[in-house]
Amino acid sequence: MKQLVILSGKGGTGKTTVAAALAHLAARESSVVLADADVDAANLELVLAPTRLEEHDFFSGQVAVIDADTCTACGRCAEVCRFDAVVPGDVAYRVTPIDCEGCASCYYQCPAEAIQMVEPRVGQWFRSDTRFGPLFHAHLFAGQENSGKLVTLVKQQGRLLALDTSAELLIVDGPPGIGCPVISASAGADLALLVVEPTVAGAHDLERILGTTNHFGVPALVCVNKADINPTRVTEIAAYCRQQGISMVKAVPYDTVVSKAMVQGQPVTAYEPEGAVARALEGVWEQIKTTLRAA
Secondary structure, eight states, X not given: OEEEEEEESSTTSSHXXXXXXXXXXXXXXXXXXXXXXXXXXXXXXXXXXXXXXXXXXXEOSOEEEEOTTTOOOOOHHHHHOTTSOEEEOSSSEEEOTTTOOOOOHHHHHOTTOOEEEEOOEEEEEEEEEETTEXXXXXXXXXXOOOHHHHHHHHHHHHHHHHHHTTOSEEEEEEEESSSHHXXXXXXXXXXXXXXXXXXXXXXXXXXXXXXXHHHTTOOEEEEEBSGXXXXXXXXXXHHHHHHHTOEEOOOXXXXXXXXXXXXXXXXXXXXXXXXXXXXXXHHHHHHHHHHHHHO
């Protein structure tokens, strides 16, 4: 079983569009398991129209909770809280969960032992079925942390199912940027496809994400999406890749058909298979297959 992770140094490069197309193309030839690791803003399901099979709560971190019946309203908890998360109530003190950092200072300082540290429900993860294979995805609630931990969970579930069913490929639609969620999504991958747009910001963030994959020893290919909007920048990106010894796959042109396919809930390769974008993505898939076989 091979693992392909699709990344971008910034959002808006078309990473999920490419991921959905590769899922469609791969599923025509082999068994595939999919994982949407962008838990802060998962959107692969918008293109794949999944049928939800399982729903699970995700608990993480710690938040202080004050038992109003035990609390003596001495105020010691509010005194030691550095985040102003403890506020007086009508009878007892209470904790504002959004402000609590889980440091447990109030827990240790409460003379009445009226405070407990609990693990809050901060998100959900799902197993769904798509026409291209099983999909694992998640939703981290607004303002919550530990997205890297949820990414690991989603990817682990996908990997375990792929191993159990002898699937040939796990495709991970990774989060944008270079933070902890990206590191979690990249762990153990056989290949990373870095989707970049031909802009100043896109080229800059390619350097950042390539530095991340290089640091963790993940081989990478570079795909320039919407390449024809700035050929000069594409030439600069190609020169940078040659300098770094990184191969570029076939460039994907800009076309409004991509938006039309999204509205219809389809990968562009299924919506208009003979179009220029679909043909380019088929070329990308062929290059990925060749690289994965050699991995």
